[in-house]
Structures are given as structure tokens and as C-alpha cells.
Amino acid sequence: MSTSPYLLLFFSLLFLPLFTHSTNPSAINDDVLGLIVFKADIVDPYSKLSSWNEDDPSACNWDFIQCDPRSNRVTRLALSGLSLSGKLGRGLLQLDSLQSLDLSKNNFSGPLNPDLLRLKDLDTLDLSQNGFTGSIPDSYFEQCRSIRYINLANNMIFGEIPKNVGSCPTLAELDLSGNRVSGSLPSGVWALNALRNLDLSDNELSGDIPVGISRMFNLRSISLRGNKLTGKLPDDIGDCLLLKSLDLTGNSISGELPVSLKKLSTCTFLSLRSNSFSGEVPSWFGEMKGLETLDLSWNKFSGEIPSSIGTLNSLKVLKLSGNGFTGSVPESISGCTNLQEADFSWNSLTGNLPSWIFKLGLQRISFADNVLSGAIPVPESGNPSVQVLDLSSNSLSGWIPVEISNLQGLQFLNLSWNSFSGSVPVSCGQLKLLEVLDFTGCGLNGTIPSEIEGAISLKELRLGRNSLTGEIPTQIANCSSLTYLDLSRNNLTGPIPAALSNLTNLSTVILSQNKLSGSIPKQLSNLPRLLSFNVSHNLLSGDIPSGTFFDSIPSSSLSDNPGLCGALVKKSCPAVLPKPIVLNPNSSNPLVEPSPNNPTNFHHKRIILSISTLIAIAAAATIAIGVITVTVLNLRVRESGARSTAVLELSDGYLSQSPTTDMNSGKVVMFDGSDPEFIAGNHAVANKDCELGRGGFGSVYKATLIDGQPVAIKKLTVSSLVKSQEDFEREVKLLGKLKHRNLVAMRGYYWTPSLQLLIYDYISGGNLYKHLHESSETSALSWKERFDIILGIARSLAHLHRHGVIHYNLKSSNVLLDSSGEAKVGDYGLAKLLPMLDRYVLSSKIQSALGYMAPEFACRAVKITDKCDVYGFGILVLEILTGKRPVEYLEDDVVVLCDLVRTALDEGRVEECIDERLCGKFPIEEAVPVVKLGLVCISQVPSNRPDMGEVVNILELIRCPQDSPEGEIS
CATH class of the missing domain: 1.10.510.10 (Transferase(Phosphotransferase) domain 1)
Known part of the structure; x- marks a missing residue:
């Protein structure tokens, strides 16, 4: 019995829709399966992927996933910055409709998987800022199909770049920066005709840059900075006519600049910094009209600076430091009307400072370490743009202009090691934003103006090696941000102001080689951040203060002060004995010594208290004061202990977590958002029996959560040194985000002004x-x-x-x-x-x-x-x-x-x-x-x-x- 062909056609049409509809759910299930397998292979410490449920029919509603609305297939997976870790398994290979994969800023490790590039629709792959290791497989770039963007930056990849890197015809961006890639730069890179951005910076590439870069006619940006490249710059580099950014900083490339560079008229960023380029800077630089940043610093260029640079109207940053330039600074640079930063330091430039120095709206100006002479041009009023002015180590002369105060935006002023005359301008006190003032070795005389107190932002004041006279003005103490004070090698007289003890940020004080007299103020021992204190070669006398810093000060910092005494200078201080007190019973004031001119006084009995009697009285008084002091301290310790106990509320068996408005109370904050309760049977932080150890930062105690889980609590013993609550919490929260199997995990913290606790996992x-x-x-x-x-x-x-x-x-x-x-x-x-x-x-x-x-x-x-x-x-x-x-x-x-x-x-x-x-x-x-x-x-x-x-x-x-x-x- 034969089957009718019409009947077969009927059944085929009947079941065709079933087969057609069955392919889509199957593919969708592949996506779910692949993502669940991927999730199972990794560590998700913060449960960011909790919405990923294997029972869901589709992954399109899951967090961090985008789907094609027509096919419901996963097209984008964006998991950047979720602290995920582990190795990439094969689950992602199931996502055969994936177009974009972003796993950046996580802790993934292991070798690179070349099979990811086999995904036929994959356009973007970002694995940057992880811990991937090993070399790039030779087959990695052979798998390319439609990939346009590959970012493997900031991992731990080593080995050479595969020679077949040019096998990705669609690749538009390749970033391998911040790894340990070594070997030579393969010429196959230049075969990437579609490439627009290439970043191979901060690796260990060596050898010459191969010829053939002109084949990359779409190239917009190339960075080879921070490698070990040598040889000359290829002559055909100027044929990349669309190039906007060329960064070769920090290599050992040598020779003269190729003429073809002048064809890069659209280039905005050119940095050849820290190489070995030589010869004169060609005048054709004036043809690169698009330049906004030109950095030729720290090479071996010589000759004069070409005046044609003045035609670069778009130039914002010009750095020519650390070369062998000679001659004067071109006045034509006044044509760079958009210039914001000019650095000509560490050359051999001569002549006067250019007239345009304060007229272009520059923010940063440096002519340090040249042979410039003449006077400083007078700044015009209303010039708030200059923030940094460094004219140090030249041969400038004349007076420092009083109009320097017109530079109201000035933050850094260094005129050291010049040949000025006159005194420190009083107007310096009007620079409200000034943080560093350095007039070291300037040949200045006169006194230090008290008006310096007006520079309220001042952090460093360096006036050493001048001929300043007079006393140190006490008004300096009003510069509350001051950290560094150098007044050494002058002719200053008078005492060291005790008011310096108000400068609680002060770390360095250098007053050596002056004529200062009097004693070292004892209040200076209270300076909490003092690191260096030098008063050698003065006329100081008296006892050396005791305290945290002065107990360990080098003796050389106190030398050549004949009147100083104490153990540090190996000279005992003379004993000061009290003068005998004579009591006159006939005097209305019994402490007034009897007059020898009154004969009747010789008939009255004089009572003279011996030294031994006075010592006995003093000793008794000392003991009484000591008893009172100990009693008061004991009461304060008990009161402090009571406050700490109240803060922690170790009562009724638990550590209270209830918030409070009291500034002296706090709340335990756990990074996982839980509201912990501590068993307080042992009163962990207050009980020595629970102490696990002591360190430089504090003591560690074992405590137990109410669920029986042990934790370690570090009680900081540097609480008086800890930053403000805001800074403390910001730093602690950053540390709490650091998750690694070889780090002791920080679980939470507790803060009050008097008590800081850090909560960690307990390691047994x-x-x-x-x-x-x-x-x-x-x-x-x-x-x-x-x-x-x-x-x-x-x-x-x-x-x-x-x-x-x-x-x-x-x-x-x-x-x-x-x-x-x-x-x-x-x-x-x-x-x-x-x-x-x-x-x-x-x-x-x-x-x-x-x-x-x-x-x-x-x-x-x-x-x-x-x-x-x-x-x-x-x-x-x-x-x-x-x-x-x-x-x-x-x-x-x-x-x-x-x-x-x-x-x-x-x-x-x-x-x-x-x-x-x-x-x-x-x-x-x-x-x-x-x-x-x-x-x-x-x-x-x-x-x-x-x-x-x-x-x-x-x-x-x-x-x-x-x-x-x-x-x-x-």
C-alpha cells in the first residue's frame, strides 16, 4: 500500500511550525545554561548575580544582561566592577549571539581563552583590569570573525605579541597596555588596516619600530610609551595622515626626527618625552597647526628653539625641558595665544625672560636651571591665571617686584638660587592661595615681614641662605597650614617664638646657622607631626625640652649652642638652688629681709630656713601633688572605662547596634549590610582573656556573633591619631571592598572619637x-x-x-x-x-x-x-x-x-x-x-x-x- 504524496505534503506542513518554533526556545535555553555554568565557575562575593536563576526560561530579565528583542538571545553581558573572581570556563561559549562582553575591573585570573573570539557575532571584548596571566596564545587572533574592540589592559600577561596579530581585519581598537608583554613589535600589527586606536604602553617591548606603519591609514591614536624600544623613528610614520595622538614617551628611540612628521597636520598630541632624540628641532613644526600638546622634554636636542613654534595657535602645552637648547627664548611664542603651560627648564638658555611671560594667561611657567639674567618682568594687575612660577637656578637680578601680588592665583613660587637684591616683598602676604614660597639663596636682606601671615594657605616657607636680620616674626604662627619652615643660614637674632607650637601641621623646622638666643620653647615638644628640628650653630641656652620628638633628636641638630645643656649634648645643667628666706618677726611682711640700717633689727631673732628644710617641704608637697594626680587620673580612667562600656553597651549579653545622636557613641557597620549581635559573655574588647595579640596599630580580640560565628576585632591604639570620621570611613570602606582568598577579609567597623574598632574574619x-x-x-x-x-x-x-x-x-x-x-x-x-x-x-x-x-x-x-x-x-x-x-x-x-x-x-x-x-x-x-x-x-x-x-x-x-x-x- 503506497502513501499518497498529497498526504505526505499535508503532514509536512502540519509539523513544520512545530519544528520552526522549537529552535528558538532551545537556543534561549542554551543562553541560560551557558550563563549558569559561567556563574558556577566564578566567585561572586557580593551576590551581584543573585537574579540569575537556572529555572528561568530566559536570561533577558537578569541583571547586567541585554537581549535582542526579536530573538530573545543574549547580545550584551556587562559585568564590570563587580569584584568577581575565578577563571573563565566554557559557559560563555554557549552565547553564540553575544555581541559585547565586558568583564573589566574584576579579579578574574588564569590564561586567556582564545575560543571567546570564535563567537561569530562578538564585536567587543573587554577583559581589562583583571589578573589574567600567561602569554597570548598564537591562535588568539586567528579566531577573529567580527571583533572590533579588544581590551586586555592592566592584567599580568607576558610573552610576545603573536606574529599573526594582523589576522583580525575588522579590528578597530587594540589595547594591551599595562602588562608585561615583551619581545619586538611584530610588523604584522601594521596589517590591521581598520585599526583606529593602538595602545601597547607600559610593557617591555624592545627593538626597533618596524617600517610599514603607513599601511594603517585609519590610525587615529598610537601609544608605545613606557617600553624599551630603540632605533630610529620610521620615516613613513608621517603617512598616517589621520593620526591625532602619538605617544612614544619613555623609550630609548634615537636619531633625528623624520621630516614626514610635518604632514601630520591634524595631530593634536605629540609626546617624544624621555627618549634620545638629537639634533635641532626643525622649523617645520610650525606646519603642524593642530598641535595642542608638544612634549620634547628630556631628550638630546640642541641649538635654538625655532621661532616657528609661535605660529601654533592651538598649542596649550609646550614642554622642552631637559635638553641642550641655547640662545634666547623666542618672543614669537607670544603668538601661542591659547598656551597654558610652558616648561623650558634644565636647558642652557640665555638672555632675559620673555616679555610674554605674564601676558598669555599661562597657568604653569618654568624656566628653572638655565642661565637667564636681568629682572623679572612686572606682572600686570588682574592676573589670576598663573598658578606655578619657577624661575629658580638662574642669574636673575634686581628686586623681586612688589607687584608679584598681582598673581592672585599663585600656588607655587620658586625664585631660589638667583642674585636678587632687596628684601622679601611685603606683598607676598597678599597671595592667599600660595602654598610654597621658596626664596632660598636669593641674596635677600632686611627682615622677614610680619605680613607673611596673610598667606593663609602657605605650607612651605623656605628663606634659607640669605642675609636676613631681625627676629623671627611671631605672626608666622598664623600660617596654620605650614608644614616646612627653613630660615637657616641667615643673621636672625632674638628668641625662637613659642607661638610656633600652634603650627600643629609642622613637620620640619630648620633654624640652624643664625644668631638666635634664649631657650628652646618647651611648647614645641607638643607638636604632633614634627619630624626634623635643627637649631645648630646658634646662641641658644638652657635645658632641652623633653617629649616625644625631643627624646630622640640627633645631637647634631643641637650642636654649637654653648648654652644648651642636657643629656643629648652631654652637658649637665647647673643646679638652681633656692635663696635662703629670712623671716623678720618685726616686719609687717614676714618675707621682707630686715634692713641692715635698722640697729634694732639686730636684737631680734632671725629665723633662717636651711636648704635641707626647703627640700623636705618640697618633697612633701610633691608627694601630696602626686597622690592627688594619681587619684584624679584613676577617676578619669574609671570614667573613660565607663564611657567605653556605655558606648559598647556590653550589657544584657549583647553589643548594642542601635544608632544614637551622641557624638561619643557609634554604631557597628557591617559591609554585608547585616545587623550583627555579639555575645558579650567575655566582654571581648575589655577582657584580656580574649586578646589574640598586639601590634603597632592596636590589640586584636576574639569575639563571637550571636549565630556562633567567631570574628576578630582590632581595637586601634592610635585613636588619637586617626583621621576624621569621614576620612576614616572612606578609607575603611575602600579596604572592605578588597576581596581575595589570601587577604584577611574586613567585615565592618565601629567609630567614635575615642574608640575605633575594625572587624575581620577570625583566622584560626x-x-x-x-x-x-x-x-x-x-x-x-x-x-x-x-x-x-x-x-x-x-x-x-x-x-x-x-x-x-x-x-x-x-x-x-x-x-x-x-x-x-x-x-x-x-x-x-x-x-x-x-x-x-x-x-x-x-x-x-x-x-x-x-x-x-x-x-x-x-x-x-x-x-x-x-x-x-x-x-x-x-x-x-x-x-x-x-x-x-x-x-x-x-x-x-x-x-x-x-x-x-x-x-x-x-x-x-x-x-x-x-x-x-x-x-x-x-x-x-x-x-x-x-x-x-x-x-x-x-x-x-x-x-x-x-x-x-x-x-x-x-x-x-x-x-x-x-x-x-x-x-x-x-
Whole structure:
């Protein structure tokens, strides 16, 4: 029996709609499945993806997702800045209609997945500001289909750029900046004809820039700054006629500038700063009419500055510093009517200052370190634009114009090391916004004008090495923002004003080599931020004040003051004995000494109190005062304790969380938004039995939430130094956002003016110091445990540095181990809670463990960066490997760990670099590179130390891939 063809057609038409409609739901379910798989592979600490539910038929209503309204397929996934972490699995590959994927500003890690570029509709891929590692796979750019935008900036990617990078014909923007990409720049890059923006800055690219860039005829912007490129600039670079921005800052490119550059008439930004370009600056620069920023500073240019620059009407920033320019400054630059910043410093320019210096509306002017002469042009009235004026280290002469006060917007004024005459202009006190005034070595005479008090924003006053006379005006004390005062090497007389003690921001006072007399005011010992105080070579006398700063002041800061006495100058102060008191019983005033001219007085008995009697009376009075003082202090302590207890309300078994309007009371704030209740049976913060430890910032106590979960509470002992509540809460909330498996998580905080608490996760395994130095041989850490701890610490520091946080206080007692032995770094970023960071970083309050402090802490001229953490990490690595403290004090010797390890390694005695409790059970192929890495990290020069992201990469490469048992060294 045969089937009718009409019947078959009927059934086909009947079921065709079913098949047609079934494809769409299936595809939609693929999206749901892919996103749920993606979510399962990552960590979402703040539950930002809570709306993603696997039971939903469609993902279009989920947060951070956009769909095509016709097909209901996911087309955009925007998860930027959600603190997500983990590795990217294969779930995203199910989203075959995805057009835009933004995972930037998270904590994703692991290698790059080239399969993402296989998504046929993918247009935009942004993986910037994460922790992706490894090299870019050779097949990465071969997968391109419709991709136009790739951003991999600020990760930890290393290795070379694949030579087939030019295989993405549709690519319009490529950003690989802020990684560790090395090798040469492949010429294949120039094959990206559609490319508009290329950013390869802040990598480690080396070699010459290849010829062929003219093929990128759509190029608008290229940045190769911060690499190690050499050779000459390609001649065809000027053929990129649409180029608007060219940044080659910070390389080693040399030679003369190619003539083709003049064809870039639409270029607005050109920076060749910090290279080795040479020759004269060509006059054809005047043809680049679109230039707004021209930076040729710190090269090897010579000759005169071309006058044609004056034809650049759009120019806003002109930087020519650090070259070998000679001749005078062109007057034609007056034609740059939009110029805002002009920097000609560090050249060999001669002649007078140009007449246009105060006429163009410039904001920043610098002619420092040249050979300019003549007088300073008189500023016209009503000139609020100039903010920075630096004319230091020239041969300028004449009087400093009184009209300098016409520059009402001035914030920085440096005229130091010139040959002026006359006195400090009284009108300087009218500069209300002035923060820095430097007239060092200017040949000035006369007195310091009291009107200087009018400069209410002044932070630094430098008048040293002049011929100033008279007394130090007490009105200086009205400059309440003053932090630096240098009046050294003058002829000042009179006393040091006690009113200086009102300058609570003062950190440096240099009054040496004057003729000051009198005593050092005792009130100065109360200055909370004082770091340096030098009054040597004066005529001071009397006792040296005692106090926090003066107890440790170098004796050289007080030398050559014959009248000073005290332990610091090794000169005892003379005893001041009271004059005997004669009581005259016939006098109406018994304390009046009898007159020798009255003969009757010799018949009356004179009562003379001996010195010993007076001492006994004084001692009794002292004891009585002491008893009263102790009693009053005891009452105050009890009252303070009662207030603290009231604030915490440790009554009825719980810590109250109720808000209050009392300024002296506060509320516990938890970052997860919960409203915690603490079991107060042990009164944790007030009970010594709950104390877990003490550190430079405070004591740590164990407390328990009502649900039984333990937490650690740090009670800050620097509460009197902590910033305002607003600053404190801002810093703490930033620290609370830092989430990493190797950081002790901050859970919340508590603030009142008298009490600050920080709430952390409780880590049960104790600190690393105890495991290294207080454990038995049988419980000593294994090699694998030590390596994992080192790697965990490195990852945590890399995470901190990626978010702009410096630890400042890395040491073994600040590294905790959880129950599984994983390292958790604590006490990070707390130094930012203090108002004067440098003072306390340099003090034992923060850097309490000798040996971890980077050498740059001892030099205030060196900026403290995250490289100080790298140094502390290097010391910590050596401590973990050897089981020895950074500094060991023996009976007749002091052993510095880094010196010990370096010597042993140089002499081939590797076994002495590893803890003897391991009994030689460690892989030599791991141990030696880790020891060397530790030594590299403690380089005396900060720039020679690796970044922590690079350290993590090195450690991951060092780790032996096989999980074989630890072998003995041969």
C-alpha cells in the first residue's frame, strides 16, 4: 500500500511550525545554561548575580544582561566592577549571539581563552583590569570573525605579541597596555588596516619600530610609551595622515626626527618625552597647526628653539625641558595665544625672560636651571591665571617686584638660587592661595615681614641662605597650614617664638646657622607631626625640652649652642638652688629681709630656713601633688572605662547596634549590610582573656556573633591619631571592598572619637611567626607549605597593588594561616588611616619588626611606593625559607639574614639557605630560584625590584609541574 504524496505534503506542513518554533526556545535555553555554568565557575562575593536563576526560561530579565528583542538571545553581558573572581570556563561559549562582553575591573585570573573570539557575532571584548596571566596564545587572533574592540589592559600577561596579530581585519581598537608583554613589535600589527586606536604602553617591548606603519591609514591614536624600544623613528610614520595622538614617551628611540612628521597636520598630541632624540628641532613644526600638546622634554636636542613654534595657535602645552637648547627664548611664542603651560627648564638658555611671560594667561611657567639674567618682568594687575612660577637656578637680578601680588592665583613660587637684591616683598602676604614660597639663596636682606601671615594657605616657607636680620616674626604662627619652615643660614637674632607650637601641621623646622638666643620653647615638644628640628650653630641656652620628638633628636641638630645643656649634648645643667628666706618677726611682711640700717633689727631673732628644710617641704608637697594626680587620673580612667562600656553597651549579653545622636557613641557597620549581635559573655574588647595579640596599630580580640560565628576585632591604639570620621570611613570602606582568598577579609567597623574598632574574619591557625619560630621540629612547615605560603602572600600583595593599596607593614606576624594552612595577609592599608603617614611609617609604631623596612624609608626625599612592600616580601621569603628571623641578636654579634643568605648562596652552600628542620627534603630546582627571587626583591634600589604581579608569574613558573614527593638535594 503506497502513501499518497498529497498526504505526505499535508503532514509536512502540519509539523513544520512545530519544528520552526522549537529552535528558538532551545537556543534561549542554551543562553541560560551557558550563563549558569559561567556563574558556577566564578566567585561572586557580593551576590551581584543573585537574579540569575537556572529555572528561568530566559536570561533577558537578569541583571547586567541585554537581549535582542526579536530573538530573545543574549547580545550584551556587562559585568564590570563587580569584584568577581575565578577563571573563565566554557559557559560563555554557549552565547553564540553575544555581541559585547565586558568583564573589566574584576579579579578574574588564569590564561586567556582564545575560543571567546570564535563567537561569530562578538564585536567587543573587554577583559581589562583583571589578573589574567600567561602569554597570548598564537591562535588568539586567528579566531577573529567580527571583533572590533579588544581590551586586555592592566592584567599580568607576558610573552610576545603573536606574529599573526594582523589576522583580525575588522579590528578597530587594540589595547594591551599595562602588562608585561615583551619581545619586538611584530610588523604584522601594521596589517590591521581598520585599526583606529593602538595602545601597547607600559610593557617591555624592545627593538626597533618596524617600517610599514603607513599601511594603517585609519590610525587615529598610537601609544608605545613606557617600553624599551630603540632605533630610529620610521620615516613613513608621517603617512598616517589621520593620526591625532602619538605617544612614544619613555623609550630609548634615537636619531633625528623624520621630516614626514610635518604632514601630520591634524595631530593634536605629540609626546617624544624621555627618549634620545638629537639634533635641532626643525622649523617645520610650525606646519603642524593642530598641535595642542608638544612634549620634547628630556631628550638630546640642541641649538635654538625655532621661532616657528609661535605660529601654533592651538598649542596649550609646550614642554622642552631637559635638553641642550641655547640662545634666547623666542618672543614669537607670544603668538601661542591659547598656551597654558610652558616648561623650558634644565636647558642652557640665555638672555632675559620673555616679555610674554605674564601676558598669555599661562597657568604653569618654568624656566628653572638655565642661565637667564636681568629682572623679572612686572606682572600686570588682574592676573589670576598663573598658578606655578619657577624661575629658580638662574642669574636673575634686581628686586623681586612688589607687584608679584598681582598673581592672585599663585600656588607655587620658586625664585631660589638667583642674585636678587632687596628684601622679601611685603606683598607676598597678599597671595592667599600660595602654598610654597621658596626664596632660598636669593641674596635677600632686611627682615622677614610680619605680613607673611596673610598667606593663609602657605605650607612651605623656605628663606634659607640669605642675609636676613631681625627676629623671627611671631605672626608666622598664623600660617596654620605650614608644614616646612627653613630660615637657616641667615643673621636672625632674638628668641625662637613659642607661638610656633600652634603650627600643629609642622613637620620640619630648620633654624640652624643664625644668631638666635634664649631657650628652646618647651611648647614645641607638643607638636604632633614634627619630624626634623635643627637649631645648630646658634646662641641658644638652657635645658632641652623633653617629649616625644625631643627624646630622640640627633645631637647634631643641637650642636654649637654653648648654652644648651642636657643629656643629648652631654652637658649637665647647673643646679638652681633656692635663696635662703629670712623671716623678720618685726616686719609687717614676714618675707621682707630686715634692713641692715635698722640697729634694732639686730636684737631680734632671725629665723633662717636651711636648704635641707626647703627640700623636705618640697618633697612633701610633691608627694601630696602626686597622690592627688594619681587619684584624679584613676577617676578619669574609671570614667573613660565607663564611657567605653556605655558606648559598647556590653550589657544584657549583647553589643548594642542601635544608632544614637551622641557624638561619643557609634554604631557597628557591617559591609554585608547585616545587623550583627555579639555575645558579650567575655566582654571581648575589655577582657584580656580574649586578646589574640598586639601590634603597632592596636590589640586584636576574639569575639563571637550571636549565630556562633567567631570574628576578630582590632581595637586601634592610635585613636588619637586617626583621621576624621569621614576620612576614616572612606578609607575603611575602600579596604572592605578588597576581596581575595589570601587577604584577611574586613567585615565592618565601629567609630567614635575615642574608640575605633575594625572587624575581620577570625583566622584560626595563628600567625606565620609562631609557625616559623615557635614550633617544634616535628611540626615544622614542609617545603610545599612554605612555597604555597610565599605564593599566597605574593598574590595578595599583587591584588593590593593592583587596587592602589600599599601594605607598609608586611612581616611574619601579620600573615595568618587558616585551618588548611593557606596564607591570609592582614593589617593591610591601615597606615592610610593616620593623618601623617610618613611620621608613623618611620616610627616603631608601624615598622615594629626590625629588618623588614625598605631603605627608602630612611630618606624622605625618596617617594614611598609599592616597591617598599616588595622589599618586605623579599625579607619575608628569606625568613620562610630559612626559618630564621630577619635580624638575630647573638651574645656578641648581630646576624642580618639577607647578608647570611647572600653569602651562603654565592659560596654554593644552598643547604644553609633552607630551614634545617626540613632535613634536606626540598626540590633543589625550586629552592634556588626562590632564594634568588627573594634576594632580587630586596635590592637597595627600588626600581630594580620586580612588581608583585611579576613575582607571582615567576613563582608560578618556578613551581615544579609534577606532584612528585619532595626529594632530597644532591
